[in-house]
Amino acid sequence: MKTLVLGLGNPILSDDGVGIRVAQELKDSLDPAEVTVTEAGVAGLDFLDLLTPYDKAIIIDAIQTREGKPGQVYRLKPEDFMATQHACSPHDVNFATALELGRRLGILLPQEIVVFAVEVENVTTFNERCTPKVAQTVPVVVDMVMRELNGG
Amino acid sequence: MFYCAHMVHSHIAHFYALAAPDFVLGPTSDPAERNILGVVAKVGLEIGGEVIKHRAYAQDIQNTIGGKATHPVFGLPGGISKPVTEEERKGFEEKARSEVEFAKFSLKLFNDVVLENKDYLALITGDIYTMKSYYMGLVDSQNRINFYDGDVRVVDEDGKEIVRFSPAEYLDYIAEHTEPWSYLKFPFLKKTGWKGFIEGRESGIYRVSPLARLNVADGMATPLAQAEYEKMYQTLGGKPVHATLAFHWARLIELLYAAERLLDLSQDKEITSPEVRTIPTATPDEGVGIVEAPRGTLIHHYQTDNNGIVQKANLIVATCHNYPAMNMSIKKVAQAAIKKGEEVSEGLLNMVEMAFRAYDPCFGCATHTLPGQMPMEVTIYDSQGEVVRRLSQNLPDR
Numbered sequence A: 001m002k003t004l005v006l007g008l009g010n011p012i013l014s015d016d017g018v019g020i021r022v023a024q025e026l027k028d029s030l031d032p033a034e035v036t037v038t039e040a041g042v043a044g045l046d047f048l049d050l051l052t053p054y055d056k057a058i059i060i061d062a063i064q065t066r067e068g069k070p071g072q073v074y075r076l077k078p079e080d081f082m083a084t085q086h087a088c089s090p091h092d093v094n095f096a097t098a099l100e101l102g103r104r105l106g107i108l109l110p111q112e113i114v115v116f117a118v119e120v121e122n123v124t125t126f127n128e129r130c131t132p133k134v135a136q137t138v139p140v141v142v143d144m145v146m147r148e149l150n151g152g
Numbered sequence B: 001m002f003y004c005a006h007m008v009h010s011h012i013a014h015f016y017a018l019a020a021p022d023f024v025l026g027p028t029s030d031p032a033e034r035n036i037l038g039v040v041a042k043v044g045l046e047i048g049g050e051v052i053k054h055r056a057y058a059q060d061i062q063n064t065i066g067g068k069a070t071h072p073v074f075g076l077p078g079g080i081s082k083p084v085t086e087e088e089r090k091g092f093e094e095k096a097r098s099e100v101e102f103a104k105f106s107l108k109l110f111n112d113v114v115l116e117n118k119d120y121l122a123l124i125t126g127d128i129y130t131m132k133s134y135y136m137g138l139v140d141s142q143n144r145i146n147f148y149d150g151d152v153r154v155v156d157e158d159g160k161e162i163v164r165f166s167p168a169e170y171l172d173y174i175a176e177h178t179e180p181w182s183y184l185k186f187p188f189l190k191k192t193g194w195k196g197f198i199e200g201r202e203s204g205i206y207r208v209s210p211l212a213r214l215n216v217a218d219g220m221a222t223p224l225a226q227a228e229y230e231k232m233y234q235t236l237g238g239k240p241v242h243a244t245l246a247f248h249w250a251r252l253i254e255l256l257y258a259a260e261r262l263l264d265l266s267q268d269k270e271i272t273s274p275e276v277r278t279i280p281t282a283t284p285d286e287g288v289g290i291v292e293a294p295r296g297t298l299i300h301h302y303q304t305d306n307n308g309i310v311q312k313a314n315l316i317v318a319t320c321h322n323y324p325a326m327n328m329s330i331k332k333v334a335q336a337a338i339k340k341g342e343e344v345s346e347g348l349l350n351m352v353e354m355a356f357r358a359y360d361p362c363f364g365c366a367t368h369t370l371p372g373q374m375p376m377e378v379t380i381y382d383s384q385g386e387v388v389r390r391l392s393q394n395l396p397d398r
Helices: A014-027 A046-051 A078-084 A095-104 A132-149 B002-025 B036-043 B045-066 B086-115 B118-125 B167-173 B210-216 B223-235 B244-266 B323-337 B346-357
Strands: A003-008 A035-040 A056-063 A073-076 A112-119 B134-139 B151-155 B161-165 B174-177 B186-189 B286-293 B296-304 B310-316 B376-381 B387-393
Touching: A003 A014, A003 A046, A003 A132, A014 A035, A014 A056, A014 A112, A014 A132, A035 A046, A046 A095, A046 B045, A056 A132, A073 A132, A078 A095, A078 A112, A095 B036, A095 B045, A112 A132, B002 B036, B002 B045, B002 B086, B002 B244, B002 B346, B036 B045, B045 B086, B086 B118, B086 B223, B086 B244, B118 B244, B134 B210, B134 B286, B134 B296, B151 B167, B151 B210, B161 B167, B167 B174, B167 B286, B167 B296, B186 B323, B210 B244, B210 B296, B223 B244, B323 B346, B346 B376, B346 B387
Parallel strands: A003 A035, A003 A056, A056 A112
Antiparallel strands: A073 A112, B134 B151, B151 B161, B174 B186, B286 B296, B296 B310, B376 B387
């Protein structure tokens, strides 16, 4: 089974880089023959190109919800994003739309997609580090991904 | 070649994912269906597959040349990071041929779905989506469109050249106005000056975009795109065209041009030359670069210190150039669509969005919020300034 661990975000935009940090931590401890660990700063239709060759994908990204507290981690599935099928950007389609499009067109996508979303505090300040509460969450998410890879 | 592939991918994504739903499904169709999924359901899975395939081809060419399609590791001082191999070149040529055919198909689809529909043609040429302005874009020595080299040419509402300047001179011709209600600046032509949000010759407001590029150019540098260029101006009543929704048509003509250029360059004997970089030895001091990004003119200006470290950077991106015009286009549609005593529907919000969407604006898309929908509010006032009705979508609770 081919598995992808994908850290998403912008590494120089404070907490937005949390997914990248987790991917970087995981890179050295996973066998590249079994798991591909990669980082990207893409969205929308670009997802299809990234996910296509894999059976399972674990995505780590930053999230901001209305009542969320920085450092909280949510384990989400693609169906959790279905409420956002309207265009959220005037510039590209969103995650749920891209996945649904891929499915309808018969593009081979991972059978299982898990998203670890880390509630973040600051995604507007240029900084190569996450804020303290989010930084403390990085090893926690690394553990969660490892457990996910080992079958939960 | 890399940049043409970039244009191809960006224009395909914009047309099929963002513009086509308004025309294939209709401006006032059910918003749940008015997206790329609805487009695919209507035009067929096979065409949907071709869209994804050709977008991926363009991404693959960028990926091979630049290491990554998005955020490539490619352009370096003095050249590029690595040469193209003969095997890669063959692959590019094959993909480019396919892109040309796909661009021709896309223009045929636009013709069949949009131009042959009298209502849509009336919408494109009608007053509410029309705005007279100056236009700006890069041209080569023969005044043909060029995406990454040449002079900046500005034409007026009659298509007459009013200025032509080299990138380093941009500050002599462009200035920026500010408003207290926005953190985005409002560029204008210095020659005319900032006269407020008004249309036409008296205003310093100009537009950049695929249509602006076609309006400033005397033609296209490739034969198939040239024929489509002529058809567009013939259909829409001559140059320049002021129809904001014609940005989409121009975008497809540019898709064809970019695909043809991609094919030309993939067959160029020099393209596999190993001589890809001359490392500069002088310490840089100041530089201005202007290219045409998919959505319009892009200016980068840098000043460095004695160690070559950047001390000052100024960027004027396409969305910024278009910001004054975008505000006016939105206002014009809203004012025309809201009629006294008539129900204001969800379709109205989309009609307003269509004016905005044509510019393919690139505001920060990188925030990660749920529910992740585009918030929008339309407030209708009566002549006394009293709020008659508020219509909104996806606004946070108050």
